[in-house]
Amino acid sequence: MSLPHILILGARGRLGSALACDCARGARVTAWGRTEADLADPEAAAGAVRRARPDIVINCAAIADADVCETERDLAETVNGLAPALLARAASDVGARMIHISTDYVFPGSATAPYAEDATPAPLSWYGRTKREGEVGVLAAGEGHAVVRVSWVFGPDKDCFVDKALQLSLRGEPVRAVADKFGSPTYALDVAAALRALFPASAPGGVYHLCNRGVCTWRDWAQQAIDSAATLGIPVKTREVEPLKLSDIPVMIAARPIYSAMSCARIEALLGEPLREWPRAVDAYIRLLRDAGRFGAG
Numbered sequence: 001m002s003l004p005h006i007l008i009l010g011a012r013g014r015l016g017s018a019l020a021c022d023c024a025r026g027a028r029v030t031a032w033g034r035t036e037a038d039l040a041d042p043e044a045a046a047g048a049v050r051r052a053r054p055d056i057v058i059n060c061a062a063i064a065d066a067d068v069c070e071t072e073r074d075l076a077e078t079v080n081g082l083a084p085a086l087l088a089r090a091a092s093d094v095g096a097r098m099i100h101i102s103t104d105y106v107f108p109g110s111a112t113a114p115y116a117e118d119a120t121p122a123p124l125s126w127y128g129r130t131k132r133e134g135e136v137g138v139l140a141a142g143e144g145h146a147v148v149r150v151s152w153v154f155g156p157d158k159d160c161f162v163d164k165a166l167q168l169s170l171r172g173e174p175v176r177a178v179a180d181k182f183g184s185p186t187y188a189l190d191v192a193a194a195l196r197a198l199f200p201a202s203a204p205g206g207v208y209h210l211c212n213r214g215v216c217t218w219r220d221w222a223q224q225a226i227d228s229a230a231t232l233g234i235p236v237k238t239r240e241v242e243p244l245k246l247s248d249i250p251v252m253i254a255a256r257p258i259y260s261a262m263s264c265a266r267i268e269a270l271l272g273e274p275l276r277e278w279p280r281a282v283d284a285y286i287r288l289l290r291d292a293g294r295f296g297a298g
């Protein structure tokens with residue numbers, strides 16, 4: 001039996017890199033970055049997908065920085081809003097399923113309990129609006145296609161907020177993080193493992209949420225990373241993360257949802273088990289970094 005052919009777009013980003021490594025087990029993976037498929041030219045990118053004739057397309061490519069989307073509106077509209085539909089149509093043309101990665105920023109943030117998959121999107125920012133447009137285009141291109149919303153992604157292939165908090169702590173500098181914004185961290189390696197549930201043709205399309213279980217603030221997230229590191233004997237110096245208000249961060253241009261935690265019932269039903277709790281995922285991540293020698297020998 002031939003191996004399934006999985007085409008990953010945005011394969012050099014934080015999430016795409018993790019998927020490209022993980023999917024290589026038991027599949028033939030084609031991993032494309034911007035050079036191989038530039039979503040700023042959606043027709044050309046869709047043509048490349050048709051020629052590659054994959055069984056599954058996973059689109060991780062996006063302008064994922066909400067502030068950049070506010071200032072580069074036309075580009076964000078093309079890459080996040082228009083290109084996904086063309087890619088999904090190209091996938092349909094060759095009989096492939098498209099798995100399109102989207103975001104918690106499609107929600108307005110006024111909820112008090114995790115957003116379900118069928119909650120109504122109402123984005124606050126240009127990033128959220130263009131990502132929602134991308135979702136709608138993908139879903140309209142075929143009922144087998146899946147939109148997978150993730151949030152607060154962390155993983156070994158590209159530094160994010162928790163890595164920066166750890167670096168400050170290791171140097172003994174103050175660590176401050178927002179304590180009035182709530183969501184669910186998503187470990188890239190957990191996404192890679194869980195997405196396999198969407199590979200069989202029998203898995204239904206539609207909207208999925210995929211993040212680690214539980215709700216926290218950016219401060220809780222950084223604190224957990226430092227606590228996990230301390231428990232593992234990593235020489236973190238600053239032990240307490242100081243709370244900040246979102247309004248204390250002047251460099252943010254885009255409006256962000258205050259509460260964007262998501263419940264993941266649909267993917268958990270396919271997996272047959274709950275996703276792991278976010279503190280355990282952070283713990284696993286710090287162990288991985290330690291074992292890779294990222295905190296020095298010993």
Ligand SMILES: NC(=O)c1ccc[n+]([C@@H]2O[C@H](COP(=O)([O-])OP(=O)(O)OC[C@H]3O[C@@H](n4cnc5c(N)ncnc54)[C@H](OP(=O)(O)O)[C@@H]3O)[C@@H](O)[C@H]2O)c1
Pocket residue numbers: 010011012013014015016033034037038039040059060061062063064065079101102103104105131150151152153154158
């Ligand atoms: N990071 C988060 O916390 C988060 C939260 C919610 C949802 N998401 C979603 O998760 C997905 C993956 O994001 P990520 O965290 O992995 O972000 P990332 O590290 O910025 O990866 C995005 C990738 O898209 C590529 N890209 C940008 N413009 C492109 C273009 N015109 N053509 C082709 N590729 C292009 C980037 O390439 P270059 O490296 O060349 O710029 C980058 O490799 C995105 O859909 C994002 O909306 C992320």
